[in-house]
Amino acid sequence: MSGVVFAETLRRHVRHGAYLTAIAVLAILAATAGSVGGNPSLWLTFVTLGTIIIGCQLIGPEFSSGTLQLVLAKPVNRSAYLLSRFAGVVVAAWILVTLPMLFDVLARIFFQHQELHSADFAVPVNTGIENLMLCALLALFGAMTRSYLNVALYFLGEITLYALDSGLRSIARHDYAPSSFLRDHPGIEKGVVAIIRTLYPEGPPTFDWRWTVTVVSNVVVALLLACLIFRRREVPYGAD
Amino acid sequence: MAPIESQRGIPRWLPALALLLIAVRVGVALWPEKKGASHALVHWVSIADAKGVAASTRKPILYEFSAEWCGPCKLMERDVFNDAKMAARINEHYVPVRVVDRQQEEGANPPEIDQLQRRYRVQAFPTVVVADAGGEERGRVQGYGGPDAFTKFIHDHAP
Numbered sequence: 458m459s460g461v462v463f464a465e466t467l468r469r470h471v472r473h474g475a476y477l478t479a480i481a482v483l484a485i486l487a488a489t490a491g492s493v494g495g496n497p498s499l500w501l502t503f504v505t506l507g508t509i510i511i512g513c514q515l516i517g518p519e520f521s522s523g524t525l526q527l528v529l530a531k532p533v534n535r536s537a538y539l540l541s542r543f544a545g546v547v548v549a550a551w552i553l554v555t556l557p558m559l560f561d562v563l564a565r566i567f568f569q570h571q572e573l574h575s576a577d578f579a580v581p582v583n584t585g586i587e588n589l590m591l592c593a594l595l596a597l598f599g600a601m602t603r604s605y606l607n608v609a610l611y612f613l614g615e616i617t618l619y620a621l622d623s624g625l626r627s628i629a630r631h632d633y634a635p636s637s638f639l640r641d642h643p644g645i646e647k648g649v650v651a652i653i654r655t656l657y658p659e660g661p662p663t664f665d666w667r668w669t670v671t672v673v674s675n676v677v678v679a680l681l682l683a684c685l686i687f688r689r690r691e692v693p694y695g696a697d
Numbered sequence: 698m699a700p701i702e703s704q705r706g707i708p709r710w711l712p713a714l715a716l717l718l719i720a721v722r723v724g725v726a727l728w729p730e731k732k733g734a735s736h737a738l739v740h741w742v743s744i745a746d747a748k749g750v751a752a753s754t755r756k757p758i759l760y761e762f763s764a765e766w767c768g769p770c771k772l773m774e775r776d777v778f779n780d781a782k783m784a785a786r787i788n789e790h791y792v793p794v795r796v797v798d799r800q801q802e803e804g805a806n807p808p809e810i811d812q813l814q815r816r817y818r819v820q821a822f823p824t825v826v827v828a829d830a831g832g833e834e835r836g837r838v839q840g841y842g843g844p845d846a847f848t849k850f851i852h853d854h855a856p
Contacts, residue, residue, distance in 0.1 A: 458708075496755040496856070498789065529704070536707050574753040622781050630776070630844075646779075650738065653781050659788060661740035662750050667725045674718035681707075681715045688705040 459533065459541040466545025470511055471552065479507050480556055487557035491564025494571070500557055501584045508550040508588040513608035515546055515592070516599035520692065529692050536684040543596045543680065547589060554585045575664060583660025586672050590658050593679035600687040618653045625649060738784035741795045744809050751792045751830035757856060759791035760826040762814065764798040767822040769841040776844040783848065790855035791827070798822065827854040 470476050486500040516539060519525040528538065558581040565571040591611070598607035625646050629639040639645060658672045742750050751758050761778075763770035777783050787793055796813055799806050806814070813819075817826045817834060825847075827836040836854040841847070 494755055498754070532704060534703060534708075535705055536711070540708070540711075571752070574749045577753045580754060619782055626776075626780060650779070650781050654738070659740075659785055662742060662754055662788070662792060663740075663746065670718070670721055670725050674715075674722040677711070677715045677718050681711050684707050684711060688707060 458544065459537045462533075462538055462541035463545045463548075466542050467548055470545070470549035476511075476549070479503075480553060483507070483553060483557040484560045487561035488564045491561040492568035494565070494569050497558075497561055497577075497580050500561070501554075501581060504550075504553050504557070504581075504584060505588060505591070507553045508591055509595075509608060509611075511546055511549050511553075512588075512592045512595040513599075513605050515542055515596050515607065516687070517602055517604050517607050521604045526692055535688050539596060539600065539684055539687050540680065543592060543683075547592050550588050550592060551585050554581050554588070557581075579664045580660070580662055582664070583662075583668075586669055587658050587660050589676050590656070590672055590679070593676040593683070594656060597679045597683040597686070600683040600690065615657055618649060618656070622646070622649045622653060737778065738781055739778045739793050740788050742792050744794055744796065744813065747792055747794045748830055748832070754792065755830075755856070756790060756792050757835055757854065758828045758830070759787060759793045759851075760796055760813065760817065760828065761793065762796045762798065762817070762819045762822060762824040762826070764801065764822045766801055770823045773823050773841040773847065777847050780844070783844070783851070786851060786855075790851070825850070 483500055483503055486503065487497070489495070490497060490499050516525070519528070529535065558578070561581075562573065562577055565577065566573070594611055595607045598610040602610065625639060628636055629646070630636075655675055658668070658675070661668055747758050750756075763773075778787075796810055798810065798814070805811075816832070817824070817828070817837070819826075821839055823841055824837065824839045826834055828834050836850070838847070838850045
């Protein structure tokens with residue numbers, strides 16, 4: 458890991474006007490939701506959106522802008538560089554969850570006089586863990602593509618897998634030619650669902666250490682793959 | 698300047714950590730089988746936790762009353778609760794609680810299941826009841842009328 462790359466990545470985000478505005482807006486949304494006893498998923502949706510915007514800049518745009526060529530001309534370990542960028546982005550993304558969560562909780566205490574339950578913290582914390590996987594996937598896709606194609610691949614994968622799952626279910630329910638085959642082999646549907654749950658995890662409403670361990674192990678595997686791809690990647694000058 | 702090869706090296710701790718976590722994950726996958734937990738797509742919440750979670754998340758509770766021997770319940774499980782898209786919708790909008798009847802298997806139900814069945818006047822399986830955090834009923838559907846009817850029910854009663 459490179460402390461300089463991590464600090465620079467974090468600094469670049471937390472000092473950006475758009476990032477600070479996003480935090481302020483999220484804090485207001487969270488405080489409003491908390492004061493009227495609203496569902497935290499109202500503001501957590503925007504946290505995920507913010508994480509996608511931060512995460513899509515993880516590595517691809519640096520390739521296209523020429524920054525990466527300049528950085529790799531120095532004796533920097535590629536994996537350390539990628540992991541430090543990832544860590545910087547994750548911390549920036551977690552700040553996006555943590556600060557509004559505090560406003561949400563404080564508003565619930567002061568305006569709703571609500572007794573705090575573990576779910577008040579579990580839902581935002583699990584969203585933070587979900588976003589860890591999101592950033593790992595954006596790092597993985599970014600390691601093999603240019604520009605903002607990582608985020609395009611992320612959405613393409615999600616849409617394709619959900620469409621495939623719906624399609625298989627629909628075929629299995631009706632009386633088409635492969636319907637009986639799908640009904641006889643339920644492992645096919647289960648396999649697609651398992652891939653969806655691995656790549657696009659969805660946090661439970663309570664703390665669940667099994668789910669957390671599963672997601673974190675997937676994150677580490679995705680990062681290992683990203684490093685393996687990135688170490689072999691050609692980064693010629695004037696790539697784009 | 699460090700040699701070029703070191704620029705492309707992988708930190709040793711990363712594959713080691715990946716292997717360790719994969720080993721832990723395998724252990725985690727085996728653990729719930731012993732304890733009888735499920736790998737359900739829907740994040741079922743226990744009866745005891747349901748009201749607390751509903752109050753915190755401001756979502757209504759979705760009680761699913763079913764039984765092991767009930768055929769339509771299994772059909773609903775396959776079509777609805779094992780459908781990733783549908784499960785995601787349920788997790789997003791509701792606090793799902795599964796209430797499995799044990800009358801036939803054990804002769805009597807645990808008191809909390811008995812109480813819920815009486816409160817929501819459950820007469821057949823499956824019965825799905827939507828209730829607010831205070832337990833007030835907001836909607837119900839008795840029997841399984843297919844995925845489309847259930848999707849409409851879920852959509853109509855979502856906050």
